[in-house]
Every structure is written in C-alpha cells, then in structure tokens.
Amino acid sequence: MTIMIIDDSPHRCRRVEEALETIGVECITFSSLLPGIRFLKMNDVDGIVTDMQYPISDKPNSDVKEAGKILLKWLVFQKKEIPVLGNSHCQFNTSYPYYKGQLPGYYQDWQLGILKEFVSSMDHSK
Numbered sequence: 001m002t003i004m005i006i007d008d009s010p011h012r013c014r015r016v017e018e019a020l021e022t023i024g025v026e027c028i029t030f031s032s033l034l035p036g037i038r039f040l041k042m043n044d045v046d047g048i049v050t051d052m053q054y055p056i057s058d059k060p061n062s063d064v065k066e067a068g069k070i071l072l073k074w075l076v077f078q079k080k081e082i083p084v085l086g087n088s089h090c091q092f093n094t095s096y097p098y099y100k101g102q103l104p105g106y107y108q109d110w111q112l113g114i115l116k117e118f119v120s121s122m123d124h125s126k
Helices: 010-022 033-042 067-077 109-124
Strands: 002-006 026-030 047-050 084-088 099-104
Touching: 002 010, 002 033, 002 067, 010 026, 010 109, 026 033, 033 067, 047 067, 047 109, 067 084, 084 109, 099 109
Parallel strands: 002 026, 002 047, 047 084, 084 099
Antiparallel strands: none
C-alpha cells in the first residue's frame, strides 16, 4: 500500500510518514502541488494525506495557496477515486466523495489511531 503525503512542513511530513511506516505503509512525499499531480498522472496511490495550504510549485518564492482544495478539484475532474485525509489546521470544506476526515494540523502520537483507521478504510473499500 502506498500513501502520498503533500505538505510543505518537513516536520509534519516526517511524523506522518514515520507513523504510517510503523503500520507497513509505503509513503511518497511532496512539498508542493504540481510535482504531486505529475506523479498522480503516471502512478497509482492508495490514499493521500494532504495539507490545505502549501505552494503550487517548487519554484523559489512560490506563493502558498490553498492547494489542498485545488488537489481535490483536480481529483474530481480526473475521476480519480482516491481516499484523502486532511492534515491541516485549516478546514477542508469539500464535497469530494472520498474525503475521509482530518488530522488536526500538527501531528501528535495519539493521531496514529486516525491514520490506522484511514488505512483500514482503504483495505475495506477494495
């Protein structure tokens, strides 16, 4: 199982990645939207953990935008049915049908249960 993590906070990415790896999940991480979308165009993932606000591109001085919303709109447009878990202090107001909930921003050890539930829901949806 492979989960994509998109977040511009290296600390948050590391914490979520470490937690997912403890339950046997492979992770691939991106710090901006466009490289993540390029990856999704050519590869399959089983789920996505995404921040709400991060840069659109890796270009220096790229503005931080609500790229999480853009990602969800892109997934709908592409008809990709990938479960998504938010990892942000910002709210995801979305109608994306595969949105599975949200971690409350900065990852804490007790949130491992939320990640396990997210992974478990993917196991049952196949």
